[in-house]
Amino acid sequence: MRYAVFVIGICLGMLWSMPARGQLNIGGEAAFELRKGGADSDPTVNQTPNDKWLVYASSLRLFINAPISDEWFVSGALQSDYYRGSRSDVLVSSLNINWMPNESLKITAGRFTTPFGRYDELLLSSKNPFVHLPLSHVWNMPVNQKRGYFFGNSSYEGTPGQSLVYRRLYSQGLKVSGTTSNEVLQYELAATLTGVSSYTDIGEQNRPAFIGRLELRPVIWNKIGLSFGRGPYLLDDPINNVLSDDKRADYLQNIVSAYTEFSYHYYQLTLQYTFNRWDSPWINETGQLIEEQIANDVEHYLAKFKVRFPFLVGGYGAVRYEHYIPKEIRLDSQNITGKPSPDKDRIEFVVGYQINRNLLLKTSYLLSRNDGTELQDDVFAVQLSARF
Numbered sequence: 523m524r525y526a527v528f529v530i531g532i533c534l535g536m537l538w539s540m541p542a543r544g545q546l547n548i549g550g551e552a553a554f555e556l557r558k559g560g561a562d563s564d565p566t567v568n569q570t571p572n573d574k575w576l577v578y579a580s581s582l583r584l585f586i587n588a589p590i591s592d593e594w595f596v597s598g599a600l601q602s603d604y605y606r607g608s609r610s611d612v613l614v615s616s617l618n619i620n621w622m623p624n625e626s627l628k629i630t631a632g633r634f635t636t637p638f639g640r641y642d643e644l645l646l647s648s649k650n651p652f653v654h655l656p657l658s659h660v661w662n663m664p665v666n667q668k669r670g671y672f673f674g675n676s677s678y679e680g681t682p683g684q685s686l687v688y689r690r691l692y693s694q695g696l697k698v699s700g701t702t703s704n705e706v707l708q709y710e711l712a713a714t715l716t717g718v719s720s721y722t723d724i725g726e727q728n729r730p731a732f733i734g735r736l737e738l739r740p741v742i743w744n745k746i747g748l749s750f751g752r753g754p755y756l757l758d759d760p761i762n763n764v765l766s767d768d769k770r771a772d773y774l775q776n777i778v779s780a781y782t783e784f785s786y787h788y789y790q791l792t793l794q795y796t797f798n799r800w801d802s803p804w805i806n807e808t809g810q811l812i813e814e815q816i817a818n819d820v821e822h823y824l825a826k827f828k829v830r831f832p833f834l835v836g837g838y839g840a841v842r843y844e845h846y847i848p849k850e851i852r853l854d855s856q857n858i859t860g861k862p863s864p865d866k867d868r869i870e871f872v873v874g875y876q877i878n879r880n881l882l883l884k885t886s887y888l889l890s891r892n893d894g895t896e897l898q899d900d901v902f903a904v905q906l907s908a909r910f
Contacts (some may be wrong), residue, residue, distance in 0.1 A: 550584040553647040554906045560898035565607035566661040568888060569654060570901050580604055580905070581647065583615075595620050605690070615692050627700040636693045637710030637735040638718050639749045639779045639794070645691055647907040651828055651838065652872050653886035654901070657846040658686040658796060658822050664862045667720055668759045670773060670802030671816045671851075671862075684719045684755070686777065686798050686822060692721070695730065710735045717753035717775035719798075727754050728771045745783040752776050755800070764811045765803065773801045781824075788830040796822040804853075818862065819849035836876035844868045865893040880909040 556577050559570035570576070581603040589595045598617035603610055618632030635642050641658070643649045663683040664672050672683075695714035701707065713730040716722045731753020738746045756762065756770045781794035798820045804813040823845040831837035846866040852859045868891070874884040888901040 545589060547587040548584065549910060550582070551646055551648055551907060551909045552579055552583075553581045554578070554908070555580045555653075556904040557901060558903075559901045562897045562899040563901065564899070565604070568660075568890065568899050568901050569604070570899075571607045573898075578604065583646070593622055595622075601690075603690075615690060626703060628698075630697040630699070631695075633692055633694045634697055634712075636688065636691050636714075636718060637697060637699070637712050637733055637749075638687060638691075638751055638777075639735065639796070640747065640781060640783075640792070641687055641691055647884075647905060648882050648909055651840045651874060651884075652826075652842055652870055653884055653903045653905045654870055654888050655689065656822075656824060656842070657844045657866060657868055658824075659689045660846075661685050661689075662846075662863050662866075663800070663818060663820065663848065665800045665802050665818050667722075667755055667757045668761050669805040670756060670762075670800075671804040671813070671818060672806075684775075684800065686796065686820060687718055688721050690721070693731075693733065694724070706739055708737045708739075714753065717755045718751035718777050719775050719800075720755040722757060726757050728767055729754055731775075743785050745781075747779075747781045747783075749779045750777065756802075761807075761809050762803070762805050764805065764809060773803065775800050788832055790828045792824075792826045794822075794824040796820075796824075798822070812856065813853060816851060816853070818851065821847040821849070823847075834875070838874050840872045840874070842870045842872075864895050867891045882907040 556575070557570055558575050559568065559573050561573045563570040563573055565571050582601070584600040586598045587595060596619050599615050600612055601615040602612045614633065616633050616635065618630050618634050621629045635645060644655060661683050663685070665684045666672060693712065693714040693716070695712055697710060697712035699710040701709070711734045712732070714733055715724070715727055715730070717731045718733060731751065733751045733753070735749045736747065740746065752774055754771045754773065755775050756773050758767065758770065762770065775798070777796065777798040779794060779796040781792060783790065783792045800818040802816050802818055803811060804816055806812055824842065826840065826842040828838055828840040831839065844867070848861050848863050848865070850859065850861050868889065870886055870888045872884055872886045874882060876882050884905045886903045886905070890897060890899050
C-alpha cells in the first residue's frame, strides 16, 4: 500500500507541475451494500463471506486523467475492494500512458482493463445492471498458478483454483484499440504479462499472452462480438521446480468467447458463449509431477435480459441466467474419471432505479444450483452506487 501511494504521489506531483495544458481530472465511485447470504455462502463462489447481515462499502475507486498534449495523456485508478473475503489494501489497478494520433486509433502502455468480452461493464457498479459478478469470475476450477491441476483439498493463497476471467479484470502490457471510420467495427488487441484468468507482477513469465476483442455493429439494433485469449499462467515457484522455465511457459490458457446483443426500444437481450481450456500439469503437495499434461475444459453459457420501465423514468428490471459446465477429466494412470467440479446454474433478478446521474440503487436476488450438491448460497443484496 505504501508503495502504491508513493508511486501515485510522484506521478501526481509531476502532472501537477505541468504547464496549463496538463489539466488534472479526478473523479471516483463508491458502492455501498446491504447483503444477506445463505449458510454456504463463500467469497470464492458468490462474493458473500457468510450468512450474516452485512453492511459495508464493497468497492471504492479513484480515477485520474491528465492530458499531456493534444495526442498524449496519462490515466490511472486507485482501488480498494472486498477481495477473497476481506478488505484489500489500496492498489493501483490501472496506470497507463496513451497516444491518440487520431480519433480512430489509441495505443496504450501500462496497466489497463483486460480487453475481453463485455466484462468491462462489470468494473463499475454504475455501469453494471447487476450486483453480482457472473460465474466466469468465480474461483471454482481445480487449477492454480503454482501446481496446475490439483486433486483433493488444496488452494492457492486461500483461493481454490482459477476463474475463467481474473476477477479484478486488469492486465499489464501494450494495447492497440480503435474503430473504423463508420464505427461499424471496434477492436482491442493486447500483448500482456499473463492470460485472461490470471494476474502476475513484472517479470514472472517468459512469454507474453495475446488477448483481443472485436465488436461488429451491422445494424443499429444489433452487436456481435468475438474475444480470444492465449497465454501462460503458471508462476515460477519451488513447488513446481520439476518443470523447466520453458516447459512451464508451454502450459497455456486458451479461451474464446462470442456474444450478440439485441436492442429494441425499452428492451435489451444479450447471449454469450465461452469456451476455456487450461493445459496443465498435476503437481502434488510435495512437488512430485503426477501427470504431465491435462486438459481442463469449461463451457459457460450466459443470457441476460433488461427492460427499462416506461412508467418510471430511470427504473429498470433485469434477469441473468448462466450455465457453467466443467468437462470430464479422465486419468487412466490414476484411475480417476469424472468432473473436477459440478455443473452450475445461476440466475439473478434485479430491479434498479437511477436516482440521478450519479446515484444508482439496485435490489438483487441471486439463486444458485449445483448438480448433485444441495447448497444454501442464495444471496439478497441492496446496492447503492455513487459517482463523484
